[in-house]
Amino acid sequence: MAAELTVLALALILQGVQFVLYAVPANRELGPGYTMSARDREPSRSLSDRTSRLGRAMDNHFEGLILFTGAVVLVTVSGQANGFTALCAWIYLIARIAYIPAYALGWRPWRSFIWMAGFAATFAMIVSTLF
Template sequence: MPPELTALALCGLLQMVQFILFAVPANIELGTRYTSGPRDTAPKRPLSALTGRLQRAMNNHFEGLILFTLAVVVVSLGGQSSAVTQTAAWVFLAARLLYVPAYALGLTPWRSVIWGVGFFATLTMIVAALI
């Protein structure tokens, strides 16, 4: 499997881990009666700060994963894999791994710096595929 696809598969696993990291405390805090229901109304109590951060980090990964998946598809189907795209794919994965604790711990401005590294790694892959 090309390195970029391996990184994408690992990013998918990371997304699943993030879902679990959010869902378990959310179910405890809000109760399964609420979380398994239709959620037509706001919960009676808000999520804790940490659980809210885990939810936002998870949602942010979904957003970043869309662009990263696009980059991997362009590189893979275009036959443009190179040392640059492979390195960028691993940098993206590393940034996403660091992003979760940085967000959960409220590490300002490092969370944004880490996000930027992942974003520019994705941008690098797309541009490298077009050159």
């Protein structure tokens, strides 16, 4: 399997891990009465700052996965997977892993720099297919 596809599989697993990292404290903080409901109303309690950040980091990765998945498909289907695109894929994954504690712990401005590294790596994969 191409390195880019391996990284995509790992990124998808990471998304599952992020869900657990968010869901466990969210369920503890909001209680199963709310989290198992239809959520037709706002919760009576607020999430902690850290749990809210974990939720936003998870949502951000869902958004990033869309572009990254497209990049991986483009690179592999076009037969243009190479050392550069593999490196970009690994940079994306490392950045996404680093982004979780960076966001959860409120590391400013480092969180934004980490995000930019993952985005730039993904974008570079896409652009590389045009040359």
